[in-house]
Amino acid sequence: MMQLSAVASTLHALVKFQTQAGITIIKGEKFHPNVCNHIFGKRCQPERAKGTEDVEHVVINDAHSDQTITIAANLPKTLKEKLCELLRSNKDVFAWTPADMTRIP
Template sequence: MKFPTRFGVGEVRRDQQVARQCYKTAVMDKGKDKTLSIANVELIGDVEPERPQLVEEVLQVPLEEGYEERIIQVGSQLGEVENEELITFLRTNRDVFAWLGDEALRISPEVMVYKLSVDPLRPPTRQKKRNFAPERQQVIAEEVSKLLQAGFIREVHYSD
């Protein structure tokens, strides 16, 4: 964050609390002959950002018996009747959930296909080939092969 000081523009990186404090001080002291003390501010420190906490605990509920990796989370502050009704509803409608790509084959292409509205009179622009690290290249190839096997994508050849 950048903020005005008497000596020019001050800059604080990575710590939002310190940045907000400096900004408030700069705004409140506008017109006064004060300097901001940044002696105790570590600009490139190892400050771990505080992660937001859950509002309530959640219960891990298996959606199907025999598939322990298919877990849904239900709020723990629901009443017992509401909790049972919600779990029963989710289990009876479990066919809506797609855990793997090939489980979503029943979705109509009209829902998930996106068409670009491009001007047919303008020639397409060829993008520059992107180079990735070998580990990322392998992960990309695995994901593309999964999508090809599931029938979500297909290879298209364009003439030059």
């Protein structure tokens, strides 16, 4: 089994990680300062939480069924299934207990 290591750069809006095929790069969108300020302003002004119909809680580790992953409820069924399959197949990268957080004092 291969361990997952990643390098994230918020400045460049990308993540690099090693796969069996080589280094993979995921590029995101860079936020402009005015967009960041707008997002920050929304966080400072609490709004009423959206209804629970917007999200779905999914168990990806049966050994920790009380801990769930939250995903958008309106995802297409095939995408939701593939996402859940990906999360379940990589459940070992999540810290399920404090003991799983190695090298953190």
